[in-house]
Amino acid sequence: MDAILLQILNGLDKGSAYALIALGLTLIFGTLGVVNFAHGALFMIGAFCAVTLQKIFNLSYEVIDETQTDFLGNPLKVKTPYVESWFGPEMGATIIDWSVPLSILFAIPIMLMVGYVMERGLIKHFYKRPHADQILVTFGLAIVLQEIIKYFFGANPIQTPPPAALSGSVDLGLALGFDPNAIVYPIWRLVYFLFAVVIIGGVFSFLQFTTFGMVVRAGMADRETVGLLGINIDRRFTIMFGIAAAVAGLAGVMYGPLNPPNYHMGMDFLVLSFVVVVVGGMGSLPGAVLAGFLLGILESFASTTWATTTIPGINQIIIYLVAIIVLLTRPRGLMGRKGVMEE
Amino acid sequence: MSNKSVTRRGVLKSGAVTSAGLALPTIFTASSAAAYTNEPTGGSVTLGFNVPQTGPYAEEGNDELLAQQLAVEHLNGEGDGGCLNTFTSKALKGNGILGKKVEFVTGDTQTKSDAARASAKSMIEKDGAIMINGGSSSGVAVAVQGLCQEAGVIFMAGLTHANDTTGKDKKANGFRHFFNAYMSGAALAPVLAKEMGTDRRAYHLTADYNWGWTQEESIVASTEAMGWETVNTVKTPLASTDFSSYIAPVLNSGADVLVLNHYGGNMVNSLTNAIQFGLLDKVVNGKDFKIVVPLYSELMAAGAGENIKGVLGSMNWNWQLQDEGTKAFVKSFGEKYGKPPSNSAQTCYAQVLLYADACERAGTFNPCGVVEALEGFEFDGLGNGPTLYRADDHQCFKDVLVVRGNMNPTNAYDTLEIVEITPRAQVEYAPDHPMFAGGELGKCNPGA
Numbered sequence: 070m071d072a073i074l075l076q077i078l079n080g081l082d083k084g085s086a087y088a089l090i091a092l093g094l095t096l097i098f099g100t101l102g103v104v105n106f107a108h109g110a111l112f113m114i115g116a117f118c119a120v121t122l123q124k125i126f127n128l129s130y131e132v133i134d135e136t137q138t139d140f141l142g143n144p145l146k147v148k149t150p151y152v153e154s155w156f157g158p159e160m161g162a163t164i165i166d167w168s169v170p171l172s173i174l175f176a177i178p179i180m181l182m183v184g185y186v187m188e189r190g191l192i193k194h195f196y197k198r199p200h201a202d203q204i205l206v207t208f209g210l211a212i213v214l215q216e217i218i219k220y221f222f223g224a225n226p227i228q229t230p231p232p233a234a235l236s237g238s239v240d241l242g243l244a245l246g247f248d249p250n251a252i253v254y255p256i257w258r259l260v261y262f263l264f265a266v267v268i269i270g271g272v273f274s275f276l277q278f279t280t281f282g283m284v285v286r287a288g289m290a291d292r293e294t295v296g297l298l299g300i301n302i303d304r305r306f307t308i309m310f311g312i313a314a315a316v317a318g319l320a321g322v323m324y325g326p327l328n329p330p331n332y333h334m335g336m337d338f339l340v341l342s343f344v345v346v347v348v349g350g351m352g353s354l355p356g357a358v359l360a361g362f363l364l365g366i367l368e369s370f371a372s373t374t375w376a377t378t379t380i381p382g383i384n385q386i387i388i389y390l391v392a393i394i395v396l397l398t399r400p401r402g403l404m405g406r407k408g409v410m411e412e
Numbered sequence: 413m414s415n416k417s418v419t420r421r422g423v424l425k426s427g428a429v430t431s432a433g434l435a436l437p438t439i440f441t442a443s444s445a446a447a448y449t450n451e452p453t454g455g456s457v458t459l460g461f462n463v464p465q466t467g468p469y470a471e472e473g474n475d476e477l478l479a480q481q482l483a484v485e486h487l488n489g490e491g492d493g494g495c496l497n498t499f500t501s502k503a504l505k506g507n508g509i510l511g512k513k514v515e516f517v518t519g520d521t522q523t524k525s526d527a528a529r530a531s532a533k534s535m536i537e538k539d540g541a542i543m544i545n546g547g548s549s550s551g552v553a554v555a556v557q558g559l560c561q562e563a564g565v566i567f568m569a570g571l572t573h574a575n576d577t578t579g580k581d582k583k584a585n586g587f588r589h590f591f592n593a594y595m596s597g598a599a600l601a602p603v604l605a606k607e608m609g610t611d612r613r614a615y616h617l618t619a620d621y622n623w624g625w626t627q628e629e630s631i632v633a634s635t636e637a638m639g640w641e642t643v644n645t646v647k648t649p650l651a652s653t654d655f656s657s658y659i660a661p662v663l664n665s666g667a668d669v670l671v672l673n674h675y676g677g678n679m680v681n682s683l684t685n686a687i688q689f690g691l692l693d694k695v696v697n698g699k700d701f702k703i704v705v706p707l708y709s710e711l712m713a714a715g716a717g718e719n720i721k722g723v724l725g726s727m728n729w730n731w732q733l734q735d736e737g738t739k740a741f742v743k744s745f746g747e748k749y750g751k752p753p754s755n756s757a758q759t760c761y762a763q764v765l766l767y768a769d770a771c772e773r774a775g776t777f778n779p780c781g782v783v784e785a786l787e788g789f790e791f792d793g794l795g796n797g798p799t800l801y802r803a804d805d806h807q808c809f810k811d812v813l814v815v816r817g818n819m820n821p822t823n824a825y826d827t828l829e830i831v832e833i834t835p836r837a838q839v840e841y842a843p844d845h846p847m848f849a850g851g852e853l854g855k856c857n858p859g860a
Contacts, residue, residue, distance in 0.1 A: 075660045076657060076660065079656045080657075082656070083656070083657075140742065140752045140826075141742075141746045141747065223470075223471050224467070224468060224469070224470035225471045226680045227715070228716070230717070236688075237690055238688065238689055238690035238693075250663070250694070251664070253663060253689060253690055255656075255690070327688070328654055329680055329681070329715060331468070331677060337653045372658055377647070384649065385649045
């Protein structure tokens with residue numbers, strides 16, 4: 070039982086990333102009708118916002134220490150971060166320690182701007198083009214973006230550790246009545262799951278309970294009619310693109326402590342996220358979230374020793390297997406609606 | 413009356429025979445002009461450096477390329493000469509190779525076998541490269557080695573750690589200076605026994621491709637030989653980015669050691685995940701839980717950050733060694749590039765010098781002459797102590813390093829500390845060892 074709970078938890082944090090990326094993809098597809106293959110790159114740029122802020126906080130001045138030597142035998146240049154000299158060693162160290170959560174504030178305006186520029190500068194020119202053209206141009210954009218990141222940050226993964234207070238693991242088993250150490254789980258993975266729940270809840274609330282959201286939903290259902298009412302739906306959809314970019318970016322910011330960011334991480338998630346969208350149902354926001362968590366949990370169980378011993382390779386194909394079954398039995402996906410992506 | 417008539421078939425037949433007749437002398441002329449593939453005819457000789465310039469190992473490839481460029485400089489008599497001053501063979505004079513200026517071309521392996529073969533093929537066929545060096549993957553090394561054997565050029569492998577490279581996939585035209593998975597196991601086992609005891613239960617997570625399999629096989633064999641029990645061996649897809657679902661079962665498996673047969677991004681992520689799950693804080697079977705990473709690299713250690721503290725592994729070479737060859741190379745590399753070299757850089761640097769030296773000693777660029785000069789060659793002064801290029805399998809035998817993640821690094825470069833320099837004798841094995849069985853070295857191919 071404890072092993073099952075552990076794998077469900079694993080699936081939830083993996084599913085959180087899938088759900089957040091798929092949510093953004095669905096928002097863009099549902100509003101603008103664009104299949105955005107650069108969405109994984111937005112996730113990656115978000116993670117690198119955290120890397121950037123960490124680097125900014127670690128900007129240092131050098132003092133030569135004659136008592137120590139570097140690898141060539143020259144006097145060692147000791148680096149001291151400016152934040153430590155400005156705010157004192159303790160406060161400075163705390164700021165650096167909390168650089169990932171602080172990156173949320175840093176990333177929101179950047180991601181909104183990136184999304185806005187991407188939509189106005191490139192993607193709007195492809196609204197009336199076939200989906201194949203949209204896929205090609207956004208996929209090309211994704212490659213360009215990851216190469217830019219690689220140019221500035223290199224190909225090696227870069228650690229963005231969580232704050233010390235939120236690192237390490239917690240014994241969840243004790244709270245649930247299991248033996249000690251039965252369900253030990255990393256704190257940051259729980260934080261990531263809760264963060265995803267908050268963001269998903271925030272997006273749904275925004276769409277459900279604000280006038281802006283109501284107009285966007287109306288536009289998603291019938292763009293032409295909303296336009297005929299004198300509402301500038303295009304401007305609202307552009308803002309939704311920015312919000313979708315911010316959701317992907319924040320997912321990336323908080324993902325960094327789970328696995329160190331590298332320039333390729335967007336591509337690692339891209340295909341899986343599209344499968345999530347298709348399984349959930351093209352254009353369905355609840356479907357994207359449901360499918361994200363569902364496939365995350367299934368993938369987690371498929372990676373257990375029992376599963377891989379019983380069906381070798383199941384861990385590598387489970388998501389695609391489920392996608393095939395779902396599409397055969399429910400061609401519109403789990404929560405897809407009639408008329409979306411259909412002639 | 414003549415019965416002869418002109419038919420279409422007849423014209424084609426006659427044309428083909430005539431063409432073949434005319435072409436015949438040309439074919440013979442072409443093959444007899446060069447005694448071997450890409451025989452240098454002018455005042456220079458071209459080497460091909462095939463390294464990952466894009467993809468996940470691009471940093472490693474860049475470091476290799478820096479070292480290869482440095483080697484070319486030293487061969488051409490530029491810079492401070494580096495290891496030409498410490499190499500026990502004194503055949504190299506800093507005037508190129510056999511009096512010809514050394515030039516180089518580069519290719520991008522992308523850490524993909526097909527891309528690596530394509531770039532090597534292009535360098536051989538279009539640029540006239542006479543030797544291919546570099547790489548950061550065993551899959552790539554085996555693929556390019558096979559190509560070089562067919563093309564008739566020498567392959568001086570870069571970072572390749574799988575037993576297969578000089579085991580079942582060995583080739584007469586291929587040479588490996590880097591150590592291998594068997595040697596990692598042989599070097600690590602005694603240190604693991606000393607530090608962790610002989611009564612341990614190990615759980616292996618293994619990258620699901622040829623390098624991962626051979627490393628797992630080697631480490632399992634060497635640790636079981638000293639009394640450890642292997643609880644489980646789990647293969648993880650190479651494309652995995654998150655290992656939490658593989659780490660979680662370790663917690664309840666009864667294992668007290670986790671062996672990560674991963675490299676590169678896989679290693680960084682699996683180690684990070686293992687630390688997140690608090691494995692190193694656990695006490696299992698009355699013992700502190702331990703993690704072992706059998707193959708380390710400096711660049712991956714930097715990527716893993718604080719997570720590698722105290723974690724044991726092995727390396728081919730480290731810049732902190734204090735022999736004269738290492739000091740000379742680190743000084744040259746450090747002064748030129750402002751950082752110490754990685755062990756993949758060092759193996760590429762050494763391989764370029766070894767190739768050049770073999771050409772000088774053989775008095776020819778002919779691959780068969782080079783093979784003969786390298787086989788059984790004993791040398792020192794390149795940074796790994798006394799070394800033998802064994803004739804049976806073209807594998808270098810030298811000391812192996814056991815290293816540990818530094819608990820108190822003082823700068824960005826001393827992330828690893830040397831725990832032990834395992835003597836060469838301890839990592840040697842018979843050429844027909846079962847882990848290396850199944851392949852034939854074959855005969856050298858001069859090509860042309």
